[in-house]
Amino acid sequence: MSRLxxxxxxxxxxxxxxxxAAHIGGVVAALLGVASALMTWAYKDAHVALDDVTYSxxxxxxxxxxxxxxxxxxxxFAGPLVFRKPGPVRDWVAxxxxxxxxxxxLLATGFVAVAAIGIEAGGVINVDPGGWLALxxxxxxxxxxxxxxxxxxxxxxxIKTHSIVQIFAIAGGLAAVxxxxxxxxxLSGPGAFLFYLTFAGSLAFVLVRAGIFxxxxxxxxxxxxxxVLAAFFVAFVFPFTQNGSDANMSIxxxxxxxxxxxxxxxxxxxxxxxxxxxxxxxxxxxxFTSAVLSGSLYSHFHxxxxxxxxxxxxxxxxxxxxxxxxxxxxxxxxxYLAIVTLAFGEIFRITMNNLDGSDGPNIxxxxxxxxxxxxxxxxxxxxxQAHVIFGIQVGRFANYFWLMLLVLAVIMVVFVNLNRSRIGxxxxxxxxxxxxxxxxGVNTFGLKILAFAGGAFLAGLAxxxxxxxxxxxxxxxxxxxxxAFLLAAVVLGGMGTVMGVLVGATxxxxxxEKLRFFSDYxxxxxxxxxVFMMRFRPEGIIADERRQLEFHAEDEDLAxxxxxxxxxxxxxxxxxxxxxxxLR
Amino acid sequence: xDLFWQQLINGLSLGALYALIAVxxxxxxxxxxxxxxxxxxxxxVGAFGAFATWVVMGSPKEMSWxxxxxxxxxxxxxxxxxxxxxxxxxxxxxxxxxxxxxxxxAPLITAIGISVFxxxxxxxxxxxxxxxxxxxxxxxFPTVIGISGQSIHFGNVTVQISAIFTIGALxxxxxxxxxxxxxxxxxxxxIATSQDPDTARLMGINVDRVIMSAFAVGAALAAIAGVAHGxxxxxxxxxxxxxxxxxxxxAAVLGGIGNINGAVVGGLVLGxxxxxxxxxxxxxxxxxxxxxxxxxxxxxxxxxxxxxxxxGAKTVDRA
Numbered sequence: 051m052s053r054l055x056x057x058x059x060x061x062x063x064x065x066x067x068x069x070x071a072a073h074i075g076g077v078v079a080a081l082l083g084v085a086s087a088l089m090t091w092a093y094k095d096a097h098v099a100l101d102d103v104t105y106s107x108x109x110x111x112x113x114x115x116x117x118x119x120x121x122x123x124x125x126x127f128a129g130p131l132v133f134r135k136p137g138p139v140r141d142w143v144a145x146x147x148x149x150x151x152x153x154x155x156l157l158a159t160g161f162v163a164v165a166a167i168g169i170e171a172g173g174v175i176n177v178d179p180g181g182w183l184a185l186x187x188x189x190x191x192x193x194x195x196x197x198x199x200x201x202x203x204x205x206x207x208x209i210k211t212h213s214i215v216q217i218f219a220i221a222g223g224l225a226a227v228x229x230x231x232x233x234x235x236x237l238s239g240p241g242a243f244l245f246y247l248t249f250a251g252s253l254a255f256v257l258v259r260a261g262i263f264x265x266x267x268x269x270x271x272x273x274x275x276x277x278v279l280a281a282f283f284v285a286f287v288f289p290f291t292q293n294g295s296d297a298n299m300s301i302x303x304x305x306x307x308x309x310x311x312x313x314x315x316x317x318x319x320x321x322x323x324x325x326x327x328x329x330x331x332x333x334x335x336x337x338f339t340s341a342v343l344s345g346s347l348y349s350h351f352h353x354x355x356x357x358x359x360x361x362x363x364x365x366x367x368x369x370x371x372x373x374x375x376x377x378x379x380x381x382x383x384x385x386y387l388a389i390v391t392l393a394f395g396e397i398f399r400i401t402m403n404n405l406d407g408s409d410g411p412n413i414x415x416x417x418x419x420x421x422x423x424x425x426x427x428x429x430x431x432x433x434x435q436a437h438v439i440f441g442i443q444v445g446r447f448a449n450y451f452w453l454m455l456l457v458l459a460v461i462m463v464v465f466v467n468l469n470r471s472r473i474g475x476x477x478x479x480x481x482x483x484x485x486x487x488x489x490x491g492v493n494t495f496g497l498k499i500l501a502f503a504g505g506a507f508l509a510g511l512a513x514x515x516x517x518x519x520x521x522x523x524x525x526x527x528x529x530x531x532x533x534a535f536l537l538a539a540v541v542l543g544g545m546g547t548v549m550g551v552l553v554g555a556t557x558x559x560x561x562x563e564k565l566r567f568f569s570d571y572x573x574x575x576x577x578x579x580x581v582f583m584m585r586f587r588p589e590g591i592i593a594d595e596r597r598q599l600e601f602h603a604e605d606e607d608l609a610x611x612x613x614x615x616x617x618x619x620x621x622x623x624x625x626x627x628x629x630x631x632x633l634r
Numbered sequence: 635x636d637l638f639w640q641q642l643i644n645g646l647s648l649g650a651l652y653a654l655i656a657v658x659x660x661x662x663x664x665x666x667x668x669x670x671x672x673x674x675x676x677x678x679v680g681a682f683g684a685f686a687t688w689v690v691m692g693s694p695k696e697m698s699w700x701x702x703x704x705x706x707x708x709x710x711x712x713x714x715x716x717x718x719x720x721x722x723x724x725x726x727x728x729x730x731x732x733x734x735x736x737x738x739x740a741p742l743i744t745a746i747g748i749s750v751f752x753x754x755x756x757x758x759x760x761x762x763x764x765x766x767x768x769x770x771x772x773x774x775f776p777t778v779i780g781i782s783g784q785s786i787h788f789g790n791v792t793v794q795i796s797a798i799f800t801i802g803a804l805x806x807x808x809x810x811x812x813x814x815x816x817x818x819x820x821x822x823x824x825i826a827t828s829q830d831p832d833t834a835r836l837m838g839i840n841v842d843r844v845i846m847s848a849f850a851v852g853a854a855l856a857a858i859a860g861v862a863h864g865x866x867x868x869x870x871x872x873x874x875x876x877x878x879x880x881x882x883x884x885a886a887v888l889g890g891i892g893n894i895n896g897a898v899v900g901g902l903v904l905g906x907x908x909x910x911x912x913x914x915x916x917x918x919x920x921x922x923x924x925x926x927x928x929x930x931x932x933x934x935x936x937x938x939x940x941x942x943x944x945x946g947a948k949t950v951d952r953a
Contacts (some may be wrong), residue, residue: 068778078762119895135635193916278733302644319739323739324745325735325742327746375934378934378937378938379934379937382937382941385667385669385738385742386941388669388671388742388889388938389669389671389880389883389884389887390933390934392880393880393884393930393933393934394878394930394934396926396930397926397927397930399932400924400927400953403923404921404924404927405921407916408918408921409921409923410916432823455702530876531750534746534750537743540661543889558725571754571758571760573750574751574754574755574758576747576749576750577747577748577749577750577751577752577753577754578747578751579744579747580743580744580747580750581729581744581747581748581751583743584733584736584740584741584743584744584747585729585732585744588736588740601737601740602739603738614670623725
């Protein structure tokens with residue numbers, strides 16, 4: 051990588067005189083982009099590829115998005131021309147860096163548009179001049195962006211804003227996220243979805259790189275509680291945006307189940323650094339327990355406790371299994387754990403297959419599993435039926451969506467509080483250096499067992515809901531590849547962070563649903579993804595700074611920032627203790 | 635008593651298969667302390683390589699048994715070895731080497747990634763190589779006349795020729811490995827590197843090359859195991875590496891990971907335990923459906939009572 055970039059780097063002096071030209075070129079390119087969206091992108095019935103991009107002068111919804119990106123690009127390119135002298139406004143935003151990424155974004159979206167029309171509508175002959183113009187605008191903007199110097203770090207994250215404004219910003223931002231999500235899920239074709247994804251990804255990148263996101267981050271950090279509540283509120287109202295559409299709600303619920311399980315795995319892998327490759331077995335144990343106790347006709351147990359009790363029993367069964375498997379293996383080196391948990395996953399699957407009456411006692415009906423798990427019925431609220439709330443019909447999946455949201459909230463609260471507690475600090479110490487942690491008096495074995503059994507408990511909770519949601523529970527839902535898939539979500543999103551895992555789970559669950567054409571290559575790409583993430587960004591998309599430092603030990607700036615955070619954190623909780631200043 | 639001897643032979647031949655794969659885990663672990671999780675897939679790729687060699691040779695079917703045993707079989711083994719060794723060196727160079735100083739979690743996750751990738755790659759693309767059948771389903775392994783399906787009888791005990799081939803291959807490989815490790819320069823460099831990589835480097839040993847040779851030796855033995863698997867079960871498929879790799883790792887731990895003799899002993903013990911369990915455990919839990927479970931239970935028991943393995947010396951945890 052570095053060899054490649056160094057070959058592309060032109061000396062600074064040579065670029066000096068082209069800066070103004072590049073700014074102007076970028077603005078022109080962005081305006082070309084806007085112009086292209088006013089033209090037709092495709093020949094008449096090519097709208098199967100994107101949406102209706104076949105009218106001139108009347109942009110489609112997707113083209114409006116593209117226009118938005120182009121306008122932002124134009125503003126970023128034009129900014130330094132307007133604010134010629136360094137001043138507060140000029141320092142707020144990283145104009146050049148943002149502009150460069152906006153250029154990449156225009157190129158990427160233009161390319162996806164042309165490719166989608168070319169593939170889905172049968173040949174690039176269907177691409178009209180407007181589409182080609184969008185591609186040309188992207189190339190020009192990218193070239194202009196590459197000429198620009200990098201901006202100094204933006205100062206927007208340091209602006210002091212009144213808290214009312216901040217709260218409005220949070221509300222606005224989250225509302226935008228909600229509408230974007232609803233819009234994205236409403237798109238039908240894979241081309242349109244991919245186009246929108248490219249657009250949204252580019253926009254996010256531009257906002258982060260230009261420093262505008264820094265201001266939002268500060269708003270969120272200053273009003274943490276409001277932020278979290280608002281985020282949950284947005285997730286809560288999400289079903290209302292779907293007009294009773296089951297397809298999207300079903301995906302959304304699956305994402306939540308997946309995310310909740312991945313978050314449990316994140317305690318084990320992300321916080322303690324224990325690689326658990328049989329985690330799906332804990333989800334399965336929860337699901338089977340819950341199914342067996344659910345009163346399904348296929349279950350051979352005739353005790354049907356209320357769901358609250360079942361959930362707890364499921365969690366306990368899972369964590370008991372965690373104890374059984376963890377106690378022997380957590381005493382020896384961590385590598386063994388990975389393989390033993392893998393073996394355990396297999397034991398679980400085979401055992402569930404064998405408890406069919408002929409090879410063992412009949413508990414699970416073998417490979418047929420337990421079908422017809424009844425819908426949840428909670429204080430008279432039947433989860434299987436559609437309900438009308440505020441005049442909007444919400445279906446079965448929405449009910450489970452809300453239930454999973456609750457479970458996810460519980461898991462998140464557990465995760466965050468543990469992370470910030472004595473236990474969490476012990477875990478991180480074990481992850482960073484187990485011998486040193488033990489020498490400092492951390493009860494390493496006990497904490498590892500706690501993480502392992504606790505993670506299993508959370509998976510058991512998720513499994514209990516999953517059994518009712520899926521209606522049938524069979525052993526082949528809980529194979530090793532599912533564990534690998536969960537691990538991929540944790541690794542992709544960012545080990546040890548909540549946000550990261552939510553993002554990773556969403557990406558890994560949503561993409562295959564929306565992009566059916568790549569479903570056959572899904573697993574292969576995930577394998578590659580794991581390899582590449584470990585090689586180039588082992589800390590994941592959303593990195594935990596301290597975790598990041600473990601992978602990039604030579605990064606001095608990062609080390610300093612982590613140290614600073616630790617000191618403020620320490621002072622916050624021990625105001626009377628000696629500070630590092632005193633010690634100096 | 636006949637049943638006992640029959641199961642012993644079955645177990646030994648199964649165990650020999652595990653042992654051949656387990657050596658690959660143990661050699662690599664002994665030198666870089668890395669569980670090469672993708673080794674099971676190297677075994678699978680070796681079997682497919684052997685199959686591909688047979689197809690390239692024109693899918694010969696009719697021949698004398700001398701021709702089959704001394705011509706076809708060695709050619710298939712060599713072909714499988716070339717493919718699996720190349721694959722192992724490729725993964726080492728591209729995926730593991732850049733992560734050598736990374737936290738231990740990183741190479742493990744990479745290994746899982748490689749494992750999933752290789753399985754899916756073979757499943758999706760083996761069929762698109764000209765002349766090769768689609769690998770989405772099990773592919774019948776070529777019959778080697780004189781070995782496949784043949785058996786000899788000692789009283790009431792039946793011994794498959796393929797079992798004799800597997801056990802014989804293990805014996806030859808063990809002798810070869812003993813010679814390679816103890817008598818050649820590279821082998822002694824391996825021992826030195828496993829004891830102390832930094833000092834080994836100071837003594838002028840090219841550690842990178844030693845690590846590569848460890849991967850290569852393991853892959854070559856895995857390819858032999860791949861052929862043995864094909865002869866034993868009559869077919870190969872892209873999933874076969876997962877369970878076999880897991881069992882072989884169990885065998886390596888059982889014998890004491892990092893110890894080559896341990897891997898051989900561990901493999902044999904595991905095979906015998908597995909086949910005995912299906913016969914001598916009474917009731918429903920003795921049915922063949924449970925044999926994998928017993929193997930893994932054995933792994934857990936070993937970790938509880940003797941984490942250093944049967945032949946492993948008690949060492950300080952290096953993690």
